[in-house]
Amino acid sequence: MDKERETERGSALSIGFFGNNFNDHFSQSIVISPSLYYSELYKLKKISSEKFNIKAGGMINLTANVRINPDLNNNAVGYELIPTLFGSAKGTLDVSRKVDKDKKFLFFRYRALKRTKKLALRLNVGLINSSYRNGYVYSGQSFLLNDSRLFDGYEFKVFSGFRMSSSLDYTLHSRKNKNAVQISYVWDAYKTGGNLDKFEMAQHALRFTLLFNTK
Amino acid sequence: MMMKKHIILAVLPILISCEKVLFEEDLATTDPKANFEYLWNECNEKYSYFEVKQIDWDAVKTEYEAKLFEGMTQDSLFNVLGGMLTELRDDHVNLISNFNVSFFGVEFLGQDNFYGRLIEENYLNRDYYISGPFGHNFISNDEIGYVRFASFPGTVDDTNLDFVLDRYKDTKGLILDLRENGGGAVSDIFKILSRFVEEKTLTNYSRIKNGPGRNDFSEAEPVYVSPHNGIRYTNKVIMLVDRGTYSAGSFTALATKALPNIILMGDTTGGGLGLPNGGQLPNGWTYRFSITQALTLDKSAEFENGVPPDIRVLFDWNDLTKDEVLERAILELQ
Numbered sequence: 001m002d003k004e005r006e007t008e009r010g011s012a013l014s015i016g017f018f019g020n021n022f023n024d025h026f027s028q029s030i031v032i033s034p035s036l037y038y039s040e041l042y043k044l045k046k047i048s049s050e051k052f053n054i055k056a057g058g059m060i061n062l063t064a065n066v067r068i069n070p071d072l073n074n075n076a077v078g079y080e081l082i083p084t085l086f087g088s089a090k091g092t093l094d095v096s097r098k099v100d101k102d103k104k105f106l107f108f109r110y111r112a113l114k115r116t117k118k119l120a121l122r123l124n125v126g127l128i129n130s131s132y133r134n135g136y137v138y139s140g141q142s143f144l145l146n147d148s149r150l151f152d153g154y155e156f157k158v159f160s161g162f163r164m165s166s167s168l169d170y171t172l173h174s175r176k177n178k179n180a181v182q183i184s185y186v187w188d189a190y191k192t193g194g195n196l197d198k199f200e201m202a203q204h205a206l207r208f209t210l211l212f213n214t215k
Numbered sequence: 216m217m218m219k220k221h222i223i224l225a226v227l228p229i230l231i232s233c234e235k236v237l238f239e240e241d242l243a244t245t246d247p248k249a250n251f252e253y254l255w256n257e258c259n260e261k262y263s264y265f266e267v268k269q270i271d272w273d274a275v276k277t278e279y280e281a282k283l284f285e286g287m288t289q290d291s292l293f294n295v296l297g298g299m300l301t302e303l304r305d306d307h308v309n310l311i312s313n314f315n316v317s318f319f320g321v322e323f324l325g326q327d328n329f330y331g332r333l334i335e336e337n338y339l340n341r342d343y344y345i346s347g348p349f350g351h352n353f354i355s356n357d358e359i360g361y362v363r364f365a366s367f368p369g370t371v372d373d374t375n376l377d378f379v380l381d382r383y384k385d386t387k388g389l390i391l392d393l394r395e396n397g398g399g400a401v402s403d404i405f406k407i408l409s410r411f412v413e414e415k416t417l418t419n420y421s422r423i424k425n426g427p428g429r430n431d432f433s434e435a436e437p438v439y440v441s442p443h444n445g446i447r448y449t450n451k452v453i454m455l456v457d458r459g460t461y462s463a464g465s466f467t468a469l470a471t472k473a474l475p476n477i478i479l480m481g482d483t484t485g486g487g488l489g490l491p492n493g494g495q496l497p498n499g500w501t502y503r504f505s506i507t508q509a510l511t512l513d514k515s516a517e518f519e520n521g522v523p524p525d526i527r528v529l530f531d532w533n534d535l536t537k538d539e540v541l542e543r544a545i546l547e548l549q
Contacts, residue, residue, distance in 0.1 A: 025313055025498075074503065
């Protein structure tokens with residue numbers, strides 16, 4: 001992390017188990033979502049201050065979903081790719097304790113040592129939303145052709161759908177070195193475009209990150 | 216600074232509440248009319264055999280919609296929706312709830328043409344072999360190999376096929392009995408057929424729905440079978456079929472029309488040449504129906520109504536000492 005420029009690249013994997021019980025019919029599914037991302041943010045000097053750093057930039061994110069729902073027969077396994085180019089903004093507030101303070105919690109007295117802490121909110125809005133999904137009947141026929149293909153009958157749609165994500169990060173820096181720990185609440189919501197079999201999904205995740213050798 | 220801190224903490228819940236605006240309303244409902252409309256419309260736009268079967272789907276809607284009424288029970292609604300699907304005369308069409316499954320029963324369009332115990336007692340004997348999904352033995356003075364294949368379980372492999380075909384390599388011919396084979400895994404079809412071709416062979420075409428119109432299909436794509444690089448059977452083959460030969464069984468029967476060394480014998484198959492596709496109704500029930508068409512080499516979809524045999528033979532239930540279909544196959548191979 002840099003005050004002037006922030007580059008981030010990485011991957012994430014989320015696995016969710018879902019159940020739905022409606023009208024005495026229970027369905028369950030497993031959703032596995034790996035994603036790759038690359039992000040660049042630059043400080044907006046005119047509106048930033050020493051205490052409040054505001055950055056803007058973008059992020060490329062490729063998210064895949066593998067969905068397993070045995071109740072859907074031949075569609076029991078579904079998968080799609082959701083590539084997105086985001087426009088991003090991030091505000092980082094320095095909430096550091098500059099001097100040691102004596103504090104009291106209930107009957108306990110303690111000394112709060114000075115420490116670098118940051119609270120940040122990042123918002124990403126999809127500028128180019130796209131999807132690589134099944135075609136009209138949500139199934140392919142390649143295995144009937146004796147020529148099985150993974151993305152059989154898939155269609156790539158650009159400028160279609162909508163995606164938005166955000167993360168609220170609380171970063172606590174070590175007093176002894178340049179390392180830090182970060183706790184984040186991450187929210188990601190997206191829907192595909194068109195009028196047919198739209199795909200909608202939201203993820204809420206609590207993320208714990210170890211940061212090494214921060215600047 | 217406290218103000219900014221509070222703003223940052225407040226923005227996130229506001230964004231998350233945007234989910235409600237971003238996402239569409241949940242379709243979940245038990246309303247009979249809503250479920251009827253959903254199912255009828257899904258079929259209307261995606262079912263692949265309306266024209267081949269000459270089904271007036273609008274007339275079906277009028278007939279079955281009139282059977283809906285306020286406060287009807289789940290069972291009554293199931294009978295209306297299931298009855299509507301039965302009008303498609305297709306066993307790849309089902310309505311599935313946790314208390315019933317609707318079906319058409321295509322095997323009842325013809326007489327029962329298979330009596331398994333008679334074959335075991337009078338032809339196979341008790342020492343027949345079971346190699347994976349194949350039950351088999353020598354018959355007719357060890358001159359012919361008989362192979363019973365009752366379903367396509369997806370477990371056909373090189374080991375069991377090699378064993379079966381090697382065992383009967385010196386016979387006059389082979390009988391593959393697919394009567395009452397209701398289908399299963401498509402992959403088994405090509406593993407079996409690859410043992411009976413000597414060169415890459417075009418067997419049929421397939422096309423898939425790609426729009427809501429009755430004739431909105433993809434281009435017809437060719438289906439080829441290539442010879443297996445190993446043990447193959449080159450003598451004459453008789454494939455036995457009947458009305459119970461369905462889905463993957465019918466696909467196999469369809470392919471034999473392009474394979475000169477295989478004769479199809481028995482009764483017309485049940486059809487089931489459309490790939491069934493699954494979905495869920497707003498009330499939680501699930502359904503499936505055909506979304507593809509398998510086409511003959513002259514690109515006709517008519518075999519959905521059943522693949523006709525090259526030689527038609529029916530079982531005589533007045534004489535339970537012999538299987539007329541099997542006897543006719545033996546005669547053909549002598």
